[in-house]
Amino acid sequence: MTENLIEITNLVKVYGKGEIAVHALRGVDLQVQRGEFLAIMGPSGSGKSTLMNILGCLDRPTDGTYVLDGEDVSRLRKPRLASVRNRQIGFVFQSYNLLPRLTAVKNVMLPLLYNGHQNLSDAECHERAVAALEAVGLGDRAHHRPNELSGGQQQRVAIARALINNPSIILADEPTGNLDTQSSQEIIELLHQLHEQGATIVMVTHEPGLAEHAERVIFLRDGQIVSDQLNGQRRKGGKL
Amino acid sequence: MSLWRTFKVAWEGLTLNKARSFLTTLGVIIGVAAVIVMLAVSAGAEAEIADQINSLGANLIMVMPSFQRGGFGPGAGGRGGMPGLSYDDISAIAENVTGIDGVSAEQTTMQDVKGSAVLEDISIVGTTSGFPQVRDYQVALGRFLTDEDNDRTNKVAVLGYDIAAELFGDSGTGLGQKVKIGSTSFTVVGVMEEKGVVGNVDYDARIYIPLTVVFKRFTNARFGGDAVRLIYVSAESKDTMEGVMSQVTTLLAQRHDVEPSMPDFSLTTQDSIIDARASTTEAFRNLLAWVAAISLVVGGIGIMNIMLVSVTERTREIGLRQALGARPRDVRRQFLFEAVTLSLIGGLVGVLAGVGGSYLFNELGTMRTDLVPASIPLAFAAAATVGIFFGYYPATKAAQLDPIEALRRE
Numbered sequence: 001m002t003e004n005l006i007e008i009t010n011l012v013k014v015y016g017k018g019e020i021a022v023h024a025l026r027g028v029d030l031q032v033q034r035g036e037f038l039a040i041m042g043p044s045g046s047g048k049s050t051l052m053n054i055l056g057c058l059d060r061p062t063d064g065t066y067v068l069d070g071e072d073v074s075r076l077r078k079p080r081l082a083s084v085r086n087r088q089i090g091f092v093f094q095s096y097n098l099l100p101r102l103t104a105v106k107n108v109m110l111p112l113l114y115n116g117h118q119n120l121s122d123a124e125c126h127e128r129a130v131a132a133l134e135a136v137g138l139g140d141r142a143h144h145r146p147n148e149l150s151g152g153q154q155q156r157v158a159i160a161r162a163l164i165n166n167p168s169i170i171l172a173d174e175p176t177g178n179l180d181t182q183s184s185q186e187i188i189e190l191l192h193q194l195h196e197q198g199a200t201i202v203m204v205t206h207e208p209g210l211a212e213h214a215e216r217v218i219f220l221r222d223g224q225i226v227s228d229q230l231n232g233q234r235r236k237g238g239k240l
Numbered sequence: 241m242s243l244w245r246t247f248k249v250a251w252e253g254l255t256l257n258k259a260r261s262f263l264t265t266l267g268v269i270i271g272v273a274a275v276i277v278m279l280a281v282s283a284g285a286e287a288e289i290a291d292q293i294n295s296l297g298a299n300l301i302m303v304m305p306s307f308q309r310g311g312f313g314p315g316a317g318g319r320g321g322m323p324g325l326s327y328d329d330i331s332a333i334a335e336n337v338t339g340i341d342g343v344s345a346e347q348t349t350m351q352d353v354k355g356s357a358v359l360e361d362i363s364i365v366g367t368t369s370g371f372p373q374v375r376d377y378q379v380a381l382g383r384f385l386t387d388e389d390n391d392r393t394n395k396v397a398v399l400g401y402d403i404a405a406e407l408f409g410d411s412g413t414g415l416g417q418k419v420k421i422g423s424t425s426f427t428v429v430g431v432m433e434e435k436g437v438v439g440n441v442d443y444d445a446r447i448y449i450p451l452t453v454v455f456k457r458f459t460n461a462r463f464g465g466d467a468v469r470l471i472y473v474s475a476e477s478k479d480t481m482e483g484v485m486s487q488v489t490t491l492l493a494q495r496h497d498v499e500p501s502m503p504d505f506s507l508t509t510q511d512s513i514i515d516a517r518a519s520t521t522e523a524f525r526n527l528l529a530w531v532a533a534i535s536l537v538v539g540g541i542g543i544m545n546i547m548l549v550s551v552t553e554r555t556r557e558i559g560l561r562q563a564l565g566a567r568p569r570d571v572r573r574q575f576l577f578e579a580v581t582l583s584l585i586g587g588l589v590g591v592l593a594g595v596g597g598s599y600l601f602n603e604l605g606t607m608r609t610d611l612v613p614a615s616i617p618l619a620f621a622a623a624a625t626v627g628i629f630f631g632y633y634p635a636t637k638a639a640q641l642d643p644i645e646a647l648r649r650e
Contacts, residue, residue: 058563058643058647082567082570083565085562085563093647097556097563101256111565113249114566
């Protein structure tokens, strides 16, 4: 029996109060095992962004519990949440979110700045960032700035940044949304590769074609999970 | 995050927009430089005044009649009931008090002077031979008044530098010539060195004649005109001042037949005059200090303004940093460090500018400036305080941003 990395029980998120209250999530239950590649789908307004934000510890649920890697993070305060994000979560955004003034390697190093537990020297940080860039195939672009890189390359830098603190989950929000078909394919390949190496990946997308690459797809509508399916052929081992 | 790394991140933020960072710093630079220059200018002014006053004789004690008590009372002993000091007091001090360098007196009357030109309302100073000694003010040509001039009421005059120039031109010396002071003709026996204006007195625009002649010709002796208004006693050194003062008090009290504790005269030193002067320059200095402080505050507001703009512009960056694990205090520190770095650089450049400016003012002779060493750490600390104070609000605003909102911002 594989241990659940993510265990979400009856998750509720309400924005606002009284009559204008918006129920973004209405009781979501979800378990994600270590090493899974999960896609979250749903039309806009379905609550997938809200779920993503809570999964990423950027937001807290109104009700329900979220246990991440054995720690209940649903009631943590801001500073603690920040360090959970730093240690456990690697974000990959649709628009890459690289700092334009920093070189690729400096961008990749950013999460290490906020990692209080490992007192790495500047040289060690640099070494790790270069290693992460090599892992995504950009070892030769370490000292380029984002504007000197293609969209696909920028997203790979962002993935390297997501990997640098060895997070429990990689949270990818429409990772190919800004990319052409060719680059999208490369990014998907990279995510597969990471998955093969054991990474847990949660990807939010509204493209069915992209969701096919995940081994499991959940579908949200009106704040609830309406379907939870395996893409059988991609599932390796394990069970649901 | 370590402080050094926070600083590096803050530095990256500042170098992002160098021109803007520089302009922001300019407010602090000007403020700090102003503090240093203003303090240097007022210290210079004070020192200048002290120097001028001391240049008219060091360790000088001034004895003046005190009209507060006894002046018109019965106890004024043997001097026709008139208050104050007498001509004989001068020689009595010279003979009896030890530890002194010299004694003199000053009695001024305003008269018209006629020579080759007519000069109206000139200060005619009646004095004694000790005057150059006690006031540290020498003759440039000829001789000064002698004891014999006073004893015999010789009608001789020593001209101030400007008076000599006006009456006899730059080339002529005037020695041996006649000048008419009031209705009396005097022979010029000397010309004083150039001294300029000290305090409110233009020493170069005065004429010095024997004190006894002033009594005889200009202030009617019969009606108390021979009362001396000012006696100068010059002590040998700072250390003998106290002793000289108590000796003079005892001697004069005895001569005037009054209690030393309730004298009919008062003693003043140069120091008390300098102190009195200093209190007026202090008001001036306080004003300057306020102006400088206000410019520092304005500089600080400039920093706050730019930091707020910077936080708004970099909202997305802040959101990203938060997503990557920056805690609110990491974000706050980053922006606080930016503000403090700006103000400290401003402080540093301001100190250089202030020190340089003070030096330049001095060198160019615009005005005398004495750099106040304490003003450098003071101004620097003020700059840092300004940075923390005005950086805190924008930094807190940045720290409180919601990462989801911030990341969504374009």
